[in-house]
Amino acid sequence: MSPDISTHVGPISLERPTMLASGILGISLDVFGRLYKEGAGALVTKSLSKEPWDGYPNPTIIGLKHGYLNAVGLSNPGAPYFAKMLSQNQTVPIIVSLVGSVPEDFTFMVKQFENVKILGYELNxxxxxxxxxxxxxxxxxxxVHTIIKSVKKESKVPVLAKVGLGxxxxxxxxxxxxxxxxxxxxAINTLRAMAIDIQTGRPILSHKIGGMSGSPIKPVAVRCVYEISSKFDIPIIGCGGVSSWEDAVEFLLAGSSAVQIGSAVGEKWTGVFSEINDGISKYMEKKNYKKISEMVGIAKKF
Ligand SMILES: Cc1cc2nc3c(=O)[nH]c(=O)nc-3n(C[C@H](O)[C@H](O)[C@H](O)COP(=O)(O)O)c2cc1C
Structure with a gap:
């Protein structure tokens, strides 16, 4: 019998341990459907705000030797728009990412999804x-305290917090x-970074400073997952630089119960989820792990 790669992030059950990270492929339900069929255990939306946001002017994203540097500026059509779209056609496990400044922004958005089937929220x-x-x-x-308290009071589904290095x-x-x-x-979001055009001397991104993602940030993200899992009794989703099954296994051993994949989906587009799920399954078979939970946090024993 092949190993069971289903997993739990606290109250959230996933058929597979790999998820699409927020912001990488927007909010298209067609794209989400395709990635789910390809093996993603869940799809996290672009972060949604109370009202539509335009984001920054171009250039907003630069391809690095490995990964990306972006300052898109959270452009999105607003939570009410997506809630309506989802209420008409919802077939895949979706986690809605929310962004705002004050508790009222978040509770307003949660109300929009009251009658829509979603797996949970991820607060950016x-x-x-x-x-x-x-x-x-x-x-x-x-x-952070008042936002989480307010969202938890209002929400009927689980709530995750996405943290980064500030x-x-x-x-x-x-x-x-x-x-x-x-x-x-x-854990974690992109890391603050910048790039400068040496011919003109100008910062390349219109916002000057952006966030770096992709394989170079993986060791930082693994360290954060390990630290969080060592210090707190809380389910974790690892995120940052996952592009192979080996990367995903590293995050599980560090203490996360699932991983999110962002830049690698942008770089490789097809096949990432199935490739990583297959690799995890083969690794588990070789190591004689029957369930994902048997390998979560093994690195903390040493
Ligand atoms: C173009 C782009 C847009 C992103 N937008 C969001 C976003 O809206 N909300 C969010 O929480 N994270 C956003 N992220 C961060 C990713 O979800 C992820 O945390 C980060 O890219 C690290 O994962 P990766 O190395 O696999 O890409 C974005 C990343 C990129 C590259």
Whole structure:
């Protein structure tokens, strides 16, 4: 019998341990359907705000030797638009990513999805390049506490917090999230970075500073998952630089129960999820693991 690659992130059950990370392929239900068929256990939407946001002017994304540098500016059509779209056609496991500045932004958005079937919410407390949201919220413990408390009170589905590396200790954000009743942590978002055109001397991104993603950030993300899992009793989803089954296994051993894949989906497009799921399954067979949970956090024993 082949190993069971289904997994749980706290109250969230997934048929497969690989998910699409937020922001990589927007909110197209056609694309989500295709990736689900290809093996994604869940699809995380682009972060949605209370109202539509335009984002920044181009250039907003640069391909690096490995991975990307982006400051898209969270352009999205708004939570009410997506909730309506989903209410008309919902067939795949979707986690809705939400972004806002104050608790009322988040509770307004949660109300929009009241009668729509979704797996859960992921609160974006970590976008590194938009003012008054993302990391600026994640860096403010009082705000993190009131946002999570308000969303938990309003939501009928599990709520995850996505953390990143800002100007305060991210482990304090995790601590506050845990104390406020969060169901799980996604770690990590992109890392603040920039690139300059040496001919003109201009920063390349219109926003100048953006977030770096892809394989170069993997060791940082693995370290964060390991630290969170060592210090807190909270389900974790690892994210950052996963592009092979070996990367995914590393995150599971560090302590996450599932992984999200972003840049590698942009780079390879097809086949990433099935390839990684197959690799995890073969690895489990070889190591005699029957269930994903048997390998989660093994690295902490050493
Ligand atoms: C173009 C682009 C847009 C992104 N948009 C979002 C977003 O809207 N919300 C969010 O939480 N993360 C966003 N991210 C971050 C990813 O979800 C992920 O955390 C990060 O890219 C690290 O994973 P990766 O190395 O597999 O890409 C974005 C990343 C990229 C490259």
């Amino acid at each position: 407390l970590s976008c590194p390049h938009v003012e008054k949201v993302g990391l600026e919220v994640g860096d403010d413990p009082e705000l 100007s305060s200790d991210y482990l304090e954000t995790v601590r506050t999230a845990c104390d406020s009743g969060i169901d799980g942590i996604t």
